[in-house]
Amino acid sequence: MMALIVRRYFWLVNGTFILLVALLLARTANLFVEDAIAPPLPGTSASLAPVRVATEAARTPLDGARLGKLTGLTYGKKEPDVVEPASPEVATGPIRSSLRVKLLGTLVANDAQWSFASIQDLETQRARSLMVGDDLMGTRILTIERERIIVAANGREEFIDGEASAPAITAPTLTRPMPAASSGPESGIRAVSEHAYEIPETELQQALARLDVLSTQARVVPAIEDGKPAGFKLAAIKQGSLYTKIGLQNGDVLKRINGLSLDSPERMLEAFTKLREAKHIELDIGRSGGSVRKTYDVR
Template identity: 30%
Template sequence: MLCTLVLTALFLAQGTTGLLAATFLSLDSGSSAAPARRAGAGRNAGPEQKDPEAILTRNIFDSETGDLWNVAEEEVEYVEDDGPPPEPGDGPLPRCEGAVRLVGSLVNTQSHEWSFAAITGAAGKAMLYREGMSVDDKQVVSIDSSAVVLLPASGSHCQIMMFDPGAPVAATAPARPATMAARAERPARPTREGAIPTADMESGITRNSDTSFTVARSLVDQLLSNQAELMRTARVIPHEENGRTVGVKLYGIRRNSVLGRLGLQNGDMLRTINGYDMSSPDSALEAYSRLRGASNLSINVVRRGNPMALEYNIQ
């Protein structure tokens, strides 16, 4: 299923071995990105290191920004040398002024060019940034899993945080007693399982058998637009055998979550999606870029040592 591919592509592109909760990646020129939290170590060690240039040059998640490999880092004149730039958590940095807001981040401690932050600026649209780029005349200095340090063109370092307690909150009018009719007209509250209402999941997913499912295209679109919450529904951990990554294991799946309703279970090891190998970042990213509009998906998993295939028809 595409939501599984979202998780796999993002986590493998990062190269981590644990959960990144909340990534916000821009998929189309009009879409927004989503949050991720890091809970794992760096990239898998291997005889050959992957060169991220091809992935960053294509930047399939953010067509508006385009090539991220050849972006020249903008020069910022420092008034005085106070040593290395501060990192998030290095002490109390003031909150950045203006409309900039951190939506999510993707952090690689081994290679900074693999670290990204999804930030909304004055235009209100989430875009992907890496260190050295600028948003609203503020240079991105360092990226952490829950905070980003910025340097305004004129001023000192400041930071934006994922969950900013200092963000302004609009005053609300005194609550009025709600009538039964008004309550009935309220839309269904989203569940905590991916921010998709239970009614939408029930109507959008038809279980034909234990391994065959029909999924409404409208639900797929809804999932892709709610990747922030989707990233909280499971953990994706690369699985190694004899020192080689052979797939990714899925953990934290609840039975009533989107992934659970799509037939996936805790401990399933994902091997391929429509023939694309899920053991490498390049393959996962290519699969995601090619299969977003697919009408049929076949996922090969290993469950408790037994290989099996899950089939999805998207209508």
């Protein structure tokens, strides 16, 4: 009876075995597929290789020269600093005046109000003397310096010096050019007596035309007596200067020239102007509490 049952259902046992074998094979194949396509687990040697390769690739330096050739851009080079163009300097001082005048010379005193300048009009060839505050062809004198004067013109400052601002119109002359005044022992000034002198006209004219040089040979300051202007006092006279040649000394007070009192800057200017035509000069001097008169014949 048992053998009959086994024989009848043997195919079922055989089919079950075959089914189990097929399931086992399918499971094994599934494990191989999963192992092939699944990402590697952390900590395994297989997982370290891609990471190492990626790290090394990231550390590989970029070939800047090659990149520049391909793109036309500069790479890895420091760009030159951009330098802003310097703005042009703007002149802030006085500019040269366009007036047709030229500075002949100046006499600069410690007190600016006593300084004066000699100016030549290039149109008329006439000379005139000016002081601070005077008008000159529509301008006003602001400052008198040794080698130039500053004027106010059109709301700005301009300067006038010994150079002409435009070609001068030279007036015809029949006289010979004056030789330069000599400052050495060979000077033509001669003492006739203690207080009388002879002066060559050329030397006198040369001195009056170069008041800027004359002003450097001594210091001239206003002299006050009894609270009133009494003339001009000389100090720091240089040896060999015109002052020493005509007998003047430190501390002398120039009071009168040819009877004209030097008690104001205007009188001083007037006296200097008249000296250009003078043939005889009388100079009254205050010296050591007394008075001295010196005379000069211009020849």
